[in-house]
Amino acid sequence: MYLEIKDCSLFEQVEKLTTALVQTLSINGTSGEVEIADKVEAILRTFPYFQKHPDRVWTQFLPDDQLGRKNVFARVKGRGNAKKTVIFHSHIDTVGIEDYGQQESIANHPEELLHFFKQWDGNKEVREHALSGDWMFGRGAVDMKSGVAVHLVNVLYFSEHRDEWDGEIIFMANPVEENQHTGVIASVDELLRLRQEEQLEYVVAINNDYISPLYPGDPRKYIYTGAGGKLLPCFYVYGRETHVGQTLFGLDPTLVTSELNRLINNNMELTEQVEGEMMTPPSALYQRDTKAFYNVQTAVTSHLYFNLMVLEASPKEVMSKLKKVAAAAAENIRNYYEAQYRTFARVNAFPEEGPDWELEVYTYEEYCRMLGEQGVDVRAVTARVAAEHQGMELRELCFEIVDTLRKLDRSGKPSIVIFFAPPYCPHNYLKGDSARDEEVLHVISDVIARWEGKTGESFAVKRFFPYLTDSSYLSLHDTDEEVASLIDNFPEWDKIYPVPVKKIRDLNVPAINVGVFGLDAHRWTERVYKPYSFETVPRMIRDMAGSWLKPQTAGSIHT
Structure with missing residues (x-):
């Protein structure tokens, strides 16, 4: 895959990778989740850095998973020995395709769907979007194969510009987000292992799960500094x-x-x-x-x-x-x-x-x-x-x-x-009451101001990502007493859904979301807006990560 994208522009890189990922169906609860993990791992292994360091790409099988699903990890080291670490994470599963009806056979073929929607008279806005050429259709296009593609492209970028930053970047792709979140839950052990063995200092985890307008005509793009929780x-x-x-x-x-x-x-x-x-x-x-x-x-x-x-x-x-x-x-x-x-x-x-x-x-x-x-x-x-x-x-x-x-x-x-009953998703957000939180919030504010000037976009920062997200499992604000109340009212918690609350509290990674932008997630008209998602989002994430991993004697990452 590297040879197909190495001479492309950033926009084209994200577009090609998104298309390739959408073409591999990875419906939650099917073997497609294994296939997409294999594909993400294979893409990473084509990157020159991982050709030289093959041990820095690995997988983690989910415990007792009948399908054999797995998390995919990759690790890039900067120019020195700094231990500051930024995590890029995304989920790789999608909901089903039954909603596509007669178009089900092309649900994972963006070009064919684009051709269909250009002629479809069922919705004026959808047809206009198709005719504009600015939108990509397909199951997972916005939720969230484009997000995975953005992180992959940025992993490639940072691996090819290691002299400009210091510290580490960990890439993580997780299955099972669309229902049980067992992918990211399993990853907690792996992230704790890495932190202990390598003495890493986790600064922040950047998710890029999709964002949408919060109301008709909403002009803003949202950055979230935490995750809402969920009870069932x-x-x-x-x-x-x-x-x-x-x-x-x-x-x-x-x-x-x-x-x-x-x-x-x-x-x-x-x-x-x-x-x-x-x-x-x-x-x-x-x-x-x-x-x-x-x-x-x-x-x-x-x-x-x-x-x-x-x-x-x-x-x-x-x-x-x-x-x-x-x-x-x-x-x-x-x-x-x-x-x-x-x-x-x-x-x-x-x-x-x-x-x-x-x-x-x-x-x-x-x-x-x-x-x-x-x-x-x-x-x-x-x-x-x-x-x-x-x-x-x-x-x-x-x-x-x-x-x-x-x-x-x-x-x-x-x-x-x-x-x-499951799932239980913890809630968390940046409180701003520590030096680390203050640093993360300062960089977000600085980068947003810079990109508003560059793009004319209007940004807003909110604390809680309003949809369900794997980011919930990287930090936890519920007290032991509050969690005990949950467990006491949860049949057979230890066997049915043993969320490792103590380990999550120990991990305690600030989790933010700088998401790709699109419409109609979980609907057959799902689509991602390419100009913002394929250009602005990867550059903003690159800018943020570069600020957190800036060497003591060098400038910021080029964007």
Whole structure:
């Protein structure tokens, strides 16, 4: 690959590499994630520096990964012996291509998609973008094969200009970002190993995950100095089953999850309000009952879970808020049933006294404590269920654990049990309360000012990257007490999703995002804006890294 790009302009280098990476499908959960890792490693090994130092490119297999997925690392040393180190990292997996419909066969062929969209009349803006020649289409074009390409081109640049900087650059490409983040989680051990063995001083990690306008007509490009976190709160609802001919004598769990969904889904009152930061409301990702086939019995249980972004709130605070919402849902459902039964009794000339529609509301921690008081060995039960269902989809496994516990509950009362399931993404940001943070923020401010003057772009710095990102796992702000609250409400944390919180806190690398720019990520019209992403972004990252790795006796990196 080096021979194909060595005499090209920066823009052409990024464009060629992005095209090559998009052409290799790397859908999350498929062997394509292995293929793209192999491709990234192969590209790195064509660079002259790594031809001379082949040991400075290596891979790390993810523990117990059935697909054999792996992280790809590369390491470039500057001219001297300085230990300051900048990390370039990106993710290499993508979402699926089913959304492309009839164009699915060309979802990873940018040129063919460009030709299609030039003639497509389904969306005026998309067609105009295609006709302009400034946009590249394709699955992963913006999220985030172009970001990987930017880092690869900059690794090549720094490897060919080693006399201009001092310190080290570590390149890292991670799979499994689009759901479980197990790629970057595994990399924590590798980064800690390198730091200890080589006495490295990690200054900052630069991610270049995609950015988009935050609202229609938004003229700004955003630099993020941290990552928002994510929790996945789950609601297990046990109702009271009945024949459909006696429906008001039961307690339908699907009605309860529907009410929970109504109260939580896209509810802005449940979002944090942090001045200057964008915050998205919780969003339902899953809702269904557990009936396996048709019959005329109402459902016994129903499941619901949400994507819930956090900026500064702790898991304990989130759980407390959600328990109050669940209590309100339980009251609403009771009132609804009572009202319907009064009408039912009146029109049928039945006695007005009906059954009890009370719902108990528990956090997982509270439910386990209650079962323990009944004599249930909760830890033995949950461990057994986890062992018996290895390979089960992780969220389903969590529900299976709660369902097994519920069957041991001698009270038999209808109930709502709230718990957390994977993934858990920590939140972090540059606080500016240390010399290192101050240095990082100063360079960002300096580089932004310089590039606003050069390009006419308008930049804005925000603390929290508003989408999910691997950067969450390079630093952690939750306290031990806050993390304990999470673990206590997370079924079989140690086996299902053992995020190494202590190691992440020890690693503590400031994580910023200088992202490629595009539109419609995770949609079939996904596209990356080439002038900014292929030219400005790599030069800004180059400028920043050069400032942090500036030799004591030399000027800054040429841009």
